[in-house]
Amino acid sequence: MSQRQYEILFIAEQNLGEPEVDTLTSTVKGFIEKENGTVEKVEKWGKKRLAYPIGKNREGSYVLMIANAPGSSISEVERRMRVTDGILRFLAIRIDAEMKKADRKKTIRGKKESTRRASVREKDRAYEGGAQ
Template sequence: MALYEHIFLARQDLAQAQVDTLTEEATKIITDNDGKVVETENWGLKSMAYKIQKNRKAHYVMLRLDTPPAAVAELERQTRINEDIVRYMTIRVDEHEEGPSVQMRKNDRDGRRGKKERN
């Protein structure tokens, strides 16, 4: 099986519970196709560089996957159909990074400083 990182951006008007449901649906698609989700990271609601489908912000979620290519194809197909997801990207990696991603480390560091997100 191959290693992948799948990141999707969900609409800004969704509640956190709805974002969690989207994450669970993605996990179910992978496990139903003989793969596994190694790690899930929710980066929270962040500002985007430009508007996408009238959204200035989005909920960012990253999944680290160990799965066959057919499962990734099905995940991307289902993601394209879902109107709550405004963007997604899946990349194949040689190995998963140990510990939290760079974005999570940045969020932790900013949280300690008391930095607030700009609008």
Template sequence: MNKYELILVVAPNLTEEEVKATFEKAKGVIEGNGGVVDNVDDWGKRRLAYEINDFNEGFYYLVNFSSNPELPKELDRILRITDSVVRHMVVKQG
């Protein structure tokens, strides 16, 4: 199993429950496909470096997880079609 890091930016115009639901969806994809979530850092609402989809802020999450090499592709596919996700990035840790 490889170690990965996910940065997730969720839209700021959602309710607290919708933000948590979006994060739980990403976490569920990881755990549902045989991955293990090692650590979660909720960075809260932060200002974006530049405007994305008319948003200047977003809720940030940093998730460290271990999984097989196929999981990040599936996670990327699901997060791309999730409307409440402003940006995301999955990086393999050395």
């Protein structure tokens, strides 16, 4: 099965302390691993003020995960996250396609730049050659 890269960001409720957020993170990790996925990176943003209150929460702990998982499994992960207590909100998006596009753009631009530079260099050389 082809693996796809996903970015999962979730907000934990404000009354949860750091250890509880850690356990929540590991449970989410468990969901992904159960579905033949692997977690590449976990990034904890810590407690942040929400832009608007969600329920009674004015703050929330953000946790970002980058995971490789088969495409069919993400719906199950989402379902499990939905029923997990303590998760205020989450967002799982696929990023591999976008990243590939961005990389391609970057390489194209790099090539253009290098050819431009090369042509400029050549012109410079020609100019110098003419001057000598």
